[in-house]
Amino acid sequence: MTATAAPTTAANTTATPTMATSAKPLLSVRGLQKFFPITDGGFFRKTIGQVRAVDDVSFDVVEGETLGLVGESGCGKTTTSRCILRAMEPTAGRIEFRRKDDTIVDLATLTREQLRPLRAEIQMIFQDPFGSLNPRMTLFDNVGEPLLVNGMKNRAERMDRVAELLKLVGLRAEFMHRFPHAFSGGQRQRIGIARALSTNPRLVVADEPVSALDVSVQAQVLNLLLELQQRLGLTFLFVAHDLSVVRHLSDRVAVMYVGQIVELAVTHTLFTRPLHPYTAALMRAVPVPDPRVAIGEVTLKGEVPSPANPPKGCYFHPRCAFAQDRCRQEAPALREPVPGHFVRCHFAEQLDLATQAAG
Amino acid sequence: MTAMVKQIATEPLLSVRDLHVDFGLDEGLVRAVDGVSFDVMPGRVLGIVGESGCGKSVTMRAILQLVDEPGRITRGEIVYRRDAGDGLGSAGVDLTKLPRHGAAMRAIRGAEIALIPQEPMAAFSPVHTVGAQIVEAIRLHHRQWRPEGGGLSVNDARDIVVDLFRDVGISMPEQRVDAYSWQLSGGLRQRAMIAMALSCKPRLLVADEPTTAIDVTTQAQVLALLRELQRKHGTAIIFITHDLGVIAQMANDVVVMYLGRVVEQGPVDGIFHAAKHPYTRALLRSIPSISGATRVALPTISGTLPHPFNRPGGCPYHPRCDEKIGTVCASHVPHLTQLGNGQAASCFLHQDASETA
Numbered sequence: 001m002t003a004t005a006a007p008t009t010a011a012n013t014t015a016t017p018t019m020a021t022s023a024k025p026l027l028s029v030r031g032l033q034k035f036f037p038i039t040d041g042g043f044f045r046k047t048i049g050q051v052r053a054v055d056d057v058s059f060d061v062v063e064g065e066t067l068g069l070v071g072e073s074g075c076g077k078t079t080t081s082r083c084i085l086r087a088m089e090p091t092a093g094r095i096e097f098r099r100k101d102d103t104i105v106d107l108a109t110l111t112r113e114q115l116r117p118l119r120a121e122i123q124m125i126f127q128d129p130f131g132s133l134n135p136r137m138t139l140f141d142n143v144g145e146p147l148l149v150n151g152m153k154n155r156a157e158r159m160d161r162v163a164e165l166l167k168l169v170g171l172r173a174e175f176m177h178r179f180p181h182a183f184s185g186g187q188r189q190r191i192g193i194a195r196a197l198s199t200n201p202r203l204v205v206a207d208e209p210v211s212a213l214d215v216s217v218q219a220q221v222l223n224l225l226l227e228l229q230q231r232l233g234l235t236f237l238f239v240a241h242d243l244s245v246v247r248h249l250s251d252r253v254a255v256m257y258v259g260q261i262v263e264l265a266v267t268h269t270l271f272t273r274p275l276h277p278y279t280a281a282l283m284r285a286v287p288v289p290d291p292r293v294a295i296g297e298v299t300l301k302g303e304v305p306s307p308a309n310p311p312k313g314c315y316f317h318p319r320c321a322f323a324q325d326r327c328r329q330e331a332p333a334l335r336e337p338v339p340g341h342f343v344r345c346h347f348a349e350q351l352d353l354a355t356q357a358a359g
Numbered sequence: 360m361t362a363m364v365k366q367i368a369t370e371p372l373l374s375v376r377d378l379h380v381d382f383g384l385d386e387g388l389v390r391a392v393d394g395v396s397f398d399v400m401p402g403r404v405l406g407i408v409g410e411s412g413c414g415k416s417v418t419m420r421a422i423l424q425l426v427d428e429p430g431r432i433t434r435g436e437i438v439y440r441r442d443a444g445d446g447l448g449s450a451g452v453d454l455t456k457l458p459r460h461g462a463a464m465r466a467i468r469g470a471e472i473a474l475i476p477q478e479p480m481a482a483f484s485p486v487h488t489v490g491a492q493i494v495e496a497i498r499l500h501h502r503q504w505r506p507e508g509g510g511l512s513v514n515d516a517r518d519i520v521v522d523l524f525r526d527v528g529i530s531m532p533e534q535r536v537d538a539y540s541w542q543l544s545g546g547l548r549q550r551a552m553i554a555m556a557l558s559c560k561p562r563l564l565v566a567d568e569p570t571t572a573i574d575v576t577t578q579a580q581v582l583a584l585l586r587e588l589q590r591k592h593g594t595a596i597i598f599i600t601h602d603l604g605v606i607a608q609m610a611n612d613v614v615v616m617y618l619g620r621v622v623e624q625g626p627v628d629g630i631f632h633a634a635k636h637p638y639t640r641a642l643l644r645s646i647p648s649i650s651g652a653t654r655v656a657l658p659t660i661s662g663t664l665p666h667p668f669n670r671p672g673g674c675p676y677h678p679r680c681d682e683k684i685g686t687v688c689a690s691h692v693p694h695l696t697q698l699g700n701g702q703a704a705s706c707f708l709h710q711d712a713s714e715t716a
């Protein structure tokens with residue numbers, strides 16, 4: 001496939017991870033690609049290659065559900081999230097969003113102008129809380145900015161709402177007039193959450209929203225996200241590294257490896273009966289919070305392949321314990337061997353992974 | 360060689376005693392670190408856990424004299440035992456007494472004590488490639504690589520960086536050294552930061568949440584790398600993380616902090632299997648399990664962090680404590696008390712109130 005290829009729909013070979021139920025997707029991502037040019041060091045910055053950061057990703061997020069997105073660092077999770085929000089321009093693909101009135105818009109093709117009214121409905125919680133808050137603005141301005149942008153001009157009204165939001169995420173309303181640098185990493189993360197929730201969004205794309213938090217605050221935030229979801233019918237796309245957190249919060253989980261989805265299933269199934277060797281390796285690598293449990297072997301050796309130069313065949317084959325000749329030659333398609341369970345592995349049905357995965 | 364290690368091992372590499380760091384803000388005084396004491400033994404891993412905002416990062420920055428304005432170390436000492444090089448133990452220096460920008464502190468910072476900061480985005484300059492920044496650090500501390508002197512060429516330093524990148528699991532290291540930090544994913548940036556910290560072969564590595572942005576399989580590799588470093592070079596590590604799984608697998612000893620103080624400390628097994636302080640016990644209960652029920656409320660600690668300008672009297676944890684004792688905990692301040700097996704806690708469940716003033 002060349003860099004400029006249109007999104008592959010190829011429905012005959014590739015299954016598209018949709019929900020088995022009749023519930024309507026709020027978000028449908030189809031054939032999403034994002035390539036970054038690699039330039040030489042020279043003055044003219046000649047393009048000498050492509051980083052295939054996101055390469056043909058498709059999934060649905062049903063209204064009211066949480067879809068977890070996990071995977072190796074650098075596999076394209078943040079890039080996927082940012083494309084959905086159009087904080088980044090996708091190279092190809094469709095990003096269909098169902099509006100309140102049931103009309104469907106393709107976020108990938110809207111102009112900036114057309115996107116503006118949608119801003120309140122889709123919000124993001126960023127991975128790097130320090131980078132996403134403006135250090136020169138107080139909490140009131142940081143958290144209240146989306147409100148102002150969305151037309152809440154009255155300052156007193158905004159104050160009330162910001163106070164309410166800060167309380168919602170477990171911060172004191174008095175903190176409103178302080179600047180972000182005066183807060184710890186975890187406190188800043190909660191400020192980012194308050195900001196994202198300010199406009200009553202319907203879809204929240206959360207990129208590592210709890211990874212900076214200690215377990216007790218993390219538990220509070222997870223409870224908060226669950227509660228908000230139940231109360232406000234929020235839909236989450238939830239990116240995280242911590243598998244126990246993902247497992248706790250998600251209805252379904254998608255696993256990415258080098259720009260592609262390699263497995264997607266209902267949470268319980270994915271954790272108890274993974275079909276992809278990479279997923280199984282991930283689960284075995286979760287450190288057990290008990291010093292009496294012996295440190296496990298490093299489950300995956302070798303380097304993460306570069307998205308600029310992925311290996312031939314299955315991207316996972318150089319690190320896979322089950323790799324065979326076919327894996328080195330032929331790239332597996334995303335298949336659906338069990339209804340609702342998608343996997344990108346030639347031999348998924350034949351491997352005995354369950355014994356290796358976490359109970 | 361072994362004899363020397365043995366001799367030093369009886370003395371802590373770093374002793375923090377009664378450390379206080381205050382931030383004087385317009386609205387009031389934030390006591391970010393309020394009497395913290397702990398020891399780091401050579402070649403061991405000290406894990407630090409605690410509520411977010413309890414002062415872990417500020418404590419680490421104080422060790423390196425990097426506390427942000429308007430923060431001030433107002434009391435306490437941080438004794439670091441420099442290697443005298445004669446195999447006969449070493450002389451202690453109080454880092455709090457060294458001028459922040461002086462030659463002595465600069466020789467220690469980065470070379471002998473290295474920090475992996477919590478936010479690697481903020482740690483790299485966006486205008487130079489990450490490789491160039493690490494090359495600069497290596498050349499600045501060239502003696503760590505060329506003890507015989509003579510300096511290091513840019514090319515030699517660059518080769519070292521490429522090797523370090525490979526060690527921390529960065530693919531295509533030759534290309535990645537020429538990347539800007541904003542071109543790297545969160546996890547790659549964090550690994551580049553780890554490479555930077557290791558670039559000067561420190562005796563003490565302070566790692567502030569070094570694996571939070573890294574997936575579990577890469578994390579397993581990075582932890583294995585740190586363990587190997589520690590085994591091979593006897594590097595001591597202070598490891599801050601919220602991931603109690605990582606603490607359990609990495610730390611020899613654990614310090615639990617709450618509101619700027621140490622509330623419990625001891626060998627890792629005792630902390631996980633015989634926790635004495637109610638806060639430690641509550642923390643352990645809040646861990647979502649990899650095999651428990653999903654989408655149900657997790658146990659949390661009631662109440663919110665107290666107002667930083669208006670700390671509770673008595674035990675700092677008492678407003679949120681589910682085991683507090685009548686009037687004692689609200690009116691008396693508990694002190695860190697040795698409870699045997701190297702474990703200590705600051706709690707009246709294990710200490711008589713009459714022992715305090």
Ligand SMILES: Nc1ncnc2c1ncn2[C@@H]1O[C@H](COP(=O)(O)OP(=O)(O)OP(=O)(O)O)[C@@H](O)[C@H]1O
Pocket residue numbers: 036037051053071072073074075076077078079080127307541542543544545546547572573574
């Ligand atoms: N602006 C950019 N220019 C060039 N390459 C980029 C850019 N942004 C991201 N990349 C590359 O794209 C790939 C995917 O990055 P992305 O940030 O999406 O990963 P991620 O899955 O979120 O990783 P992490 O878990 O480490 O945050 C990485 O190889 C990264 O280096």
Ligand SMILES: Nc1ncnc2c1ncn2[C@@H]1O[C@H](COP(=O)(O)OP(=O)(O)OP(=O)(O)O)[C@@H](O)[C@H]1O
Pocket residue numbers: 181182183184185186187212214382384389391409410411412413414415416417418427428429430477667
């Ligand atoms: N530059 C600053 N100005 C004012 N207060 C600050 C500053 N830096 C930190 N603080 C305050 O000091 C306290 C301790 O912060 P610190 O960053 O050490 O927390 P932490 O334990 O590292 O938390 P986390 O786990 O969330 O990173 C916090 O209450 C914070 O608000």
Ligand code: SF4
Pocket residue numbers: 636637638674675676677678680681682683684688693705706707708
């Ligand atoms: S001293 Fe009292 S309030 Fe403090 S932790 Fe112990 S029991 Fe709880």
Ligand SMILES: [Mg+2]
Pocket residue numbers: 077078079127207544545546
């Ligand atoms: Mg990311």
Ligand SMILES: [Mg+2]
Pocket residue numbers: 184185415416417477567
């Ligand atoms: Mg911190």
